[in-house]
Amino acid sequence: MGTGKRGLLAAAVTVVCAVTVLAAPGTAFAAPTPTPSASATPGSGSGVPTPPRSKDLEQVREKLDKLYHDAAVATDAYNAAEEQTKKQSAQIVTLAKKIVEGQQKLERLKDQAGAAARAQYRTGGLPPTAQFLLSDDPQRFADGAGTVLNGERATKKLLTEMTRTQKELRQYADDASARWEKLEANRKEKAAAKKKIKQQIAAAEKLESKLEKKERERLAELEQQAAYKAQTAWLDTGILKEINGKASAQGKRAVQFATAQLGKPYVWGAEGPKSFDCSGLTSQAWAKAGHAIPRTSQEQWKQLKHVDIKDMRPGDLIIYFDDASHVAMYVGDGAIIHAPRPGRWVTVAGAGSMPILGVVRPDA
Structure with missing residues (x-):
């Protein structure tokens, strides 16, 4: 070309x-x-300072390249940890909302269970067969037997729902704990990467600061x-x-x-x-x-x-x-x-x- x-x-x-x-x-x-600079022209008794040796500066350039490359690798690690931190923080917030909602739901279920227990206490807590034998009005009891059966089903469903809600709350709590551990690990990774970035850049800047203008x-x-x-x-x-x-x-x-x-x-x-x-x-x-x-x-x-x-x-x-x-x-x-x-x-x-x-x- x-x-x-x-x-x-x-x-x-x-x-x-x-x-x-x-x-x-x-x-x-x-x-x-590139256009050659004045520093590339050796002095020959004219008072112009001798330029730095290209070989030495080439070594400096290679060292700077490595320092900045290592800083770039650390920056990628920092950015990755930062992204994970954001995601995990959002996930923890979501889990916290689910835990609050689950606790509120469990309280409602407990209130319903308490109401059912109090109702059973008022009827003496007797099984349906005993209630039938002791009833002064068997026909009236028979008419209400369907309602009793529906009540038992509702109670069973209520207890099942309470058990499921409690299990979900335990899972949410475990998930939140795991997310917190990962979040803390990512914070440590970010801190380590940040430290390395600053070290590499500081070393590069120190190396460059030792050079004269030319x-x-x-x-x-x-x-x-x-x-x-x-x-x-x-x-x-x-x-x-x-x-x-x-x-x-x-x-x-x-x-x-x-x-x-x-x-x-x-x-x-x-x-x-x-x-x-x-x-x-x-x-x-x-x-x-x-x-x-x-x-x-x-x-x-x-x-x-x-x-x-x-x-x-x-x-x-x-x-x-x-x-x-x-x-x-x-x-x-x-x-x-x-x-x-x-x-x-x-x-x-x-x-x-x-x-x-x-x-x-x-x-x-």
Whole structure:
């Protein structure tokens, strides 16, 4: 693929802002070749400081990648625990309502049983045969025998209903107890994941803070070059010639939502409206498109339909890395919109700029 084609979308935002991004891909997205900075020019007695060695900075870049990757994995764990906590809290509330309703029902049944017992006491508590033998008016007793039989049936039904209600209450209580235990476990998982996220991000920020300005600029160039190299290799496979899918109606709405978030900061655990993490962006985009999907990138990979890369279309989600720790939305022309990592913003990038695990389709 020619250099002109790869450099055409230097202003990458326009790719997704135009309607053409939702049609069949034409020009491939590729990052522009980085422009060498002053730090890349060695000094030769001119007073210009010697630039940092690329090898050392490359090691820094790799270490930062690992720290942020581990933070992303922990973020997925945090988000999963958060989702489970919400569900279990709602389930506990439902169970609590059922327990209250069951207790009220049991009280009513007990009142009815008490009334039946008092009525039986007033008749002496004698069995029907004895009442017949002792009655001064056998005919009158015979007329009331049907009523007695119906009363016995009603009493039996009442006792059965009380027993069932008591059993349900015990089950509700057991379920609520189990939910509380899971809720507490999820809270601990959230706390552990949150701690790890903060540790990894703090370590990355500490590492970056040790760099001088020119080193940070050179590091940014190395990051850009690594993404460019990966994207170029992906495009050179010719895969883009096979990708001709057009967005569905829901896919278009999802892409439009994602596009509107460009420039908003990445914040782990965030689902908008002012900030997002990677799966917060994709899950909210599809929710706004009218199709709810799992919250985390790992669950999106597990639960949504897998499609071949050659069959993907705008709106589909590309899952990255072997552990499915990152997700982005494909928007056409070899480009994605994603929330990269802490310290970055929702942006457009090359679909092949990271190791692709696979593609999933929310509205399959």
